[in-house]
Amino acid sequence: MRGQVLAGMSPTRYRYVAIDDLNVFYRDTGPSDAPAVLLLHGFPSSSRMWQPLIDRLGDRYRMVAPDYPGFGHSDAPPPDSFSYTFDHIADYVERLTDEIGLTHYSLVMQDYGGPVGMRLAVRRPERIALIVHNAVCHEDGLGPLWETRRAFWSDRARHEQALRENFFSPTATRVRHVGHSPDADRYDPDLWTDELAFLNRPGQRDIQTDLFTTTAPMWRAIRSGNSGYARHNHRYWWCGPLRPVLRGSRSRGLPAGRAKRRSARRRRRPFCPRRSPRSRRGSHG
Numbered sequence: 001m002r003g004q005v006l007a008g009m010s011p012t013r014y015r016y017v018a019i020d021d022l023n024v025f026y027r028d029t030g031p032s033d034a035p036a037v038l039l040l041h042g043f044p045s046s047s048r049m050w051q052p053l054i055d056r057l058g059d060r061y062r063m064v065a066p067d068y069p070g071f072g073h074s075d076a077p078p079p080d081s082f083s084y085t086f087d088h089i090a091d092y093v094e095r096l097t098d099e100i101g102l103t104h105y106s107l108v109m110q111d112y113g114g115p116v117g118m119r120l121a122v123r124r125p126e127r128i129a130l131i132v133h134n135a136v137c138h139e140d141g142l143g144p145l146w147e148t149r150r151a152f153w154s155d156r157a158r159h160e161q162a163l164r165e166n167f168f169s170p171t172a173t174r175v176r177h178v179g180h181s182p183d184a185d186r187y188d189p190d191l192w193t194d195e196l197a198f199l200n201r202p203g204q205r206d207i208q209t210d211l212f213t214t215t216a217p218m219w220r221a222i223r224s225g226n227s228g229y230a231r232h233n234h235r236y237w238w239c240g241p242l243r244p245v246l247r248g249s250r251s252r253g254l255p256a257g258r259a260k261r262r263s264a265r266r267r268r269r270p271f272c273p274r275r276s277p278r279s280r281r282g283s284h285g
Contacts, residue, residue, distance in 0.1 A: 010058035012051070014073075017099045022082075024096055025073035026066040027051070029058035035129070036102055038120075039065040040093070042111020042135070044167075044199055044208055046072025049110070064105070066096055068116065070207045078203050084211040086112075090119035097127075106130040115215070153216035160209065167208065168199050 012029040027047045037057070039050040047065035054063045067074040068089045069082065082088075093116055097105075106129045109117035114135025121128050136142065142150070145166075152163040166172055174192045178184050199205065 012054055012058065016073075017096055019092055019095050019099070022069055022075045022077070022092070024066060024069065024075070024092055026064060026096060026100075027054060028062070028064050028100070029054050030060070030062040032062060034060060034062045036062040036064065036105035038097065038102060038105045038107050038117075039063060040107070040109045040113030040117045041065065041067070041071070042113055043212075044071070044195060044204075045111075046198070048072065050108075064097075064100065064102060066093055068093065068112075070204075070211070072198075076201075076203060076207060079206050079210045084207055085214045086115040086119065086211075089211075090116050090123075094120055094123065103127060104129060106132065108132040108134075110134045111136075149212070152212075156213060163212070164205060164209065167212070168205055170196055173199065 010029045010031075012027050014025070015028055016023045016025050018024075025047070027050070039047065039053070041047055041049050046067045050063070050065040054065065057063060069092055070076045070084055070089075097103075097120075104127055107117050107121060109132070112135070114133060117131075117133075121131065148159070148162050148166040152159040170192075173196045174189075176195075177191045178187050181187070199208070
C-alpha cells in the first residue's frame with residue numbers, strides 16, 4: 001500500500017523549513033549520522049520523483065530531497081513577487097541544507113537539478129563528496145526537441161505560445177515519460193496525469209515560463225566559453241578520468257550518435273588541475 005513502510009525500509013519524513021516567509025518542503029529519511037545524499041529534481045517534477053530511490057537506499061544513507069520554490073509542496077509565490085531564477089532557487093536550497101545541518105553530501109541531479117546543484121558545488125565545493133549528474137549541461141545535449149525552446153530564447157513574445165505547447169500540453173507531458181518506447185503499456189499513466197495536474201495549478205505556467213527564460217543566458221555563456229559559468233562548466237563537467245555516458249535509445253533529448261562523438265572529444269581535452277569533487281555524468285531525455 002502507498003505510504004506503508006515495508007520491512008527493512010526507513011520511514012520518510014515529510015517536512016517543511018521556513019526560509020524568508022516561504023515554506024520549503026523536503027523529504028528526509030535514513031540515519032542522521034549516515035552518509036548524506038542531496039537529490040535535486042527536474043522540470044516539472046518535485047521530490048516525489050526520488051521516492052523509489054529513497055525507499056531503496058534510506059536504510060543506508062540519509063536521503064534528502066527538497067521541492068524548489070514554485071514546485072511540488074513548497075510555496076509558489078507569483079512571479080511578480082518572487083524572482084524565479086536558478087541563482088535564487090539555489091539560494092533557497094543552500095539555505096535549506098544549512099538549516100537541516102547537511103554539511104557534507106553526495107549530489108544527485110536530474111534536469112533542472114543540474115543548474116541548481118552545480119551552483120551549490122561552485123559555491124561550497126568542500127561540501128561535495130560525489131556528483132551524479134543526469135542533466136544536459138553541454139551544447140550537444142540540445143537536440144531537435146529544443147528547436148522550439150531556442151526560438152523562444154531568441155524572441156519570447158513571438159514564440160511563447162509554441163513553448164507553452166512544447167512544455168505544458170497533455171501530449172508533451174506524456175512524451176516526457178514514455179518517449180518513443182514501443183512498450184508504452186509498461187508506464188503508469190499516473191506519472192503524467194499527476195504532472196499535468198501540477199502544471200494546471202493557478203500560476204504554474206507563468207512560473208515555469210519565467211524560470212525557463214533564465215536558462216538562455218546560461219546556454220549563451222556555455223557556448224561562448226568566456227563567462228564564469230562556462231569556466232565552472234569546464235571545471236566540474238570535464239575534469240577527472242573518463243566516465244561512461246549513458247542514454248536511453250528512445251530518448252528525445254539527445255540525438256543518436258552524439259554521446260559517442262562527445263566521448264572522443266573528451267580524450268582530447270587538456271589535463272584538469274582540479275579533480276575533486278568526483279563526477280559521474282549521464283544524459284537525460
